[in-house]
Amino acid sequence: MLLSSVAERVYWFARYVERVENTARMILVNNNLLLDMPRNSTLGWAPIVLITGQAKLFYEHHEEASERNVLKFLVMDSRNTSCMLSSLASARENLRTSRAIFPRAVWETLNDLYAYTKENKAAVLTRRGRYAFLQHVIDSCHLISGKLSVSMSHDQIYEFLRMGRNIERADMTSRVIDVRADNLLPKLSEDIKPFDDIQWKSVLDSLAAYQMYRRYVHVRVRGAEVLRYLLQDSCFPRAIGHCLDQFEHCLQNLPVNELPLRALGAAQRMVQEADVKKLVGGNLNNYINDLQLLFIEINSQVTSVYFEGRDELPSAVSGMRDAGNMRLAASA
C-alpha cells in the first residue's frame, strides 16, 4: 500500500532533482556557447532566465541579465524557489520526510550534494570554477538516479518517481525549444549563417541530445529536424514524445488511472500530430504554450487523483513553474 502523502513527496522529489540537473546543464551549455560566439553577440544570459520561467521575478530584482546576476539567481538566490539550492533543499525536505522508503544510499548522495552546493556555490561565479562545480552537480544527480534504479524496487513508488522525472523533463524540453528556437527561427529561411549551426547544436546540447541526434538523424543539424527530434522521438530520454510515453507506462501500473491517462492522451496527440514544418514557419510559440497547459493539466489530474485523498493541505514541498507567460518578461 502506498500512502498518498508519500507518493506526492516522491513525485516532487524527482521533479526537483531533475530540475537541478537541467539548470546545471543549461548554464554549462550556455557558458560554452558564449565562449564560441563573437564578442559583441547579443545572446548573453537572458534566454536562460526565460527558459526557467522565472523572468518576471528576475527582473523585479535585477536591471540587467548580466552573467553574475543570472548565475546567482539560478544557483543560489533564495527568492527564486526554482534555483538550484532551493530545489535541492526542497528535494531534500521531501526525501527527509519519506526517508523510510528510499534506499539510504540515495539519502547520503543527496545530502552530500546539498552540502557541496551550499559550500561551493560561489565557484559558479568564477570562470575557472564553474565547469567543475556544475559537472559535479550533474554527476551527483545521475548518481541519485542510478542508485534509485539499481537499489529501489521498481514498484508503485518508483512509478511516481519516474512520472515526476518525465513530466519535469518534458516541461524543460518544451521551454528550451520555445526560447532557443524562437531566437533562431526567423533566420531559417536565409542562408545558413555560421553561428546558427552552433546555436542549433547548443539547443541539442542543452538537452544532452547532440550525440544521439547525430546517430539517429542522418542529416545536418537543421531547425526542423532538431524540432522533430526533440518533440517526437520515441527513444531519446529527453524528447517530449518519449517522456510522455514513459509517463503512460507508469500510469498503466497504477490504480484509478483513467483521468490522468485522459489528460496525458491529449498531450501525446498534440505532440504526435504536430506538423513540424508548419511550426517552423511561425506558430511555434503558441503551440508550445498550449502544450505546456496540457502538462499542467496532467500534473493537476495526478495531484487530485493520487495525492488529495486527505483532509489537509499536501505536505510535500512542491513548486509548479509559470507556463505560457515566458514572453511577458522578454519585453521587460
Place this chain on the structure above:
Amino acid sequence: MNNAMAISWKNYASVDSFDELITAGGRARPGAGKVVQYLRSLNDDELRERRDAAELAMRVMGITFTVYNEGDSGGIDRVWPFDIIPRIIPSREWEQIDAGLQQRVRALNMFIADLYDQQRIIKDGVFPKEVLKQSVNFRKQCVGVKPVMDIWAHICGSDLVRNSDGVMYVLEDNLRVPSGVSYMLENRLVMKRVFPELFEDYSILPVDGYSTRLFDTLASLSPRPADFPTIVVLTPGIYNSAYFEHSYLAQQMGVELVTGSDLMVDADDCVYMRTISGLGRVDVIYRRVDDMFLDPEEFNPESMLGVSGLMRAWRKGNVAIANAPGAGVADDKVVYAYVPQMIRYYLDQDPILPNVPTYLCMDEKQRKHVLANLDSMVVKPANESGGYGMMVGPAVSKRVHREFAELIRKNPRNYIAQPTLSLSTVPTLCDDDVEPRHVDLRPFILSGDSSHVTRGGLTRVALKKGSLVVNSSQGGGSKDTWIVETSGKS
C-alpha cells in the same frame, strides 16, 4: 620532530569517579586493553583523521537531531556530537544487566496492567493509593482495557548509571516514547567505517538485530494474526526532535512512516491509512506521539497530531498501539521508587538491578531529610524528561536551593530527590587529548510474545568538563557501546 603521541594516558585520571576503561591505578580494565593500546599507537594526525572521518560519516549519513527554538533559517538539523572512543562492558557483566532489565520490565508491565484492572497492588497495601491519585499519566480512558497479552510497555528505555562504588543503578524507566535507539545503531555503523581494524581484533556483540526484533514485537500485537500485519510508525512530524529516529526505524522495518493526517478511523471502528488506491487497514501503530495528542476526541481536542477515534478503535481491539496509551503511568519518578517492591510483589523475586536510593518528598520524614540536604542531592520533578526542571544540588547556588525548597513545599508529590551520584566516566577526545567525561547508558527492552534487550545501548556523554547532564538538548553527545566477550584476560 618525532611523532608526538597524541594521547598520553599517563596524565589521564578520573577523580572521584569510576572510569569505564581505566582503573584508578592507570591500567586498562578487562576488555579495554586493545582499544587503549590502539589509541596510544595513533599519532596526532592519525587521531584527527579518525575523528574527522567519524564527523564526515555522521554528516553524510544525515544522523541528526532536531533542535527546538532555532531561528527560521531552516537549519534545524544538528549533527549530534559523537565521540570515537567506545564505552566497553564485558559480556559477563552485561548478562546480569540484561536479566535485571527483563525482570524489571516484566514487573512494570504487570503493574500497569494491574492499575488499569483490579489494582491488587493498592489493595494489598504495597503501593499507596495517593500516588496513583496524583499521577498525571494515569488515563481513566484506559481502565478495563485488555491489550494483547496484557502487555502495555512494549518498548522501554531504561537509564543506567554507574556510581563511584562501581555498581550499576537504574536511574529511570522511560515507558512513554523513549528515543535514542537509532543513534545506538548508527554509532555502530560509524565506528565500523572509522575503526575497521578494531572490529577485527575484538569480539563485539552486534547491535543491528534491533530493527528485526522491533518488527517481530510489533507484529506479535496484531489483532489479525492470520494476515500479514500492516504496521505503521506514527510520528508527530518533521519538527519533532526525534523525527530522524522515527523515519529511521520505519525504514529499517520496511513499514510506513505516517502522520495523523495519513490515518483515519472509519465507521467500522478500524484504522485506515490513505493510499493512492484508497483506504488500507492498519493493524499496529508504533506511536511516537504522546498520549495527550493521540486522539482529539478523548484527549487534547486541539491536537493536530493524532487521529480522531483512535482510542475507540484501540479499545475495541481493532488496532494495537505500542506503547499502549496510559503506559506512562509507570514512567513517573515517584512510581520509580516502588519498582523494587513491585518486583517482589508480582514476581516474588529480589531485584537484580538496584534502584538509586530515592526520597519521596510526599513523605514527611523523607521530605525533611531532602530539605536539610539540598546541597548534596539531585531534585527531579516526577514527570519531566529530557533533564528539564531538575536541580543538581552541588552544582548550584544557595539561592537555587531556596527556590527548590519552595517548589517542594508547594507540591511535594511532584518531587523526588536522590543523592548526587558520581556518574562513571569514559575517556573522551577533547581538543587533542583524552579527558574523563561522565556517561550514562540507555538500553532498550522489547516486550511482545518474547522479550529482548539491546546488546548494550546508547551511551550518552556529558561533553562539558565536570557536567553530569548528558541530554542531547543540553550539551550531551554519544558514544558507541561495546559489549565484548572477554575470555579470561583482556
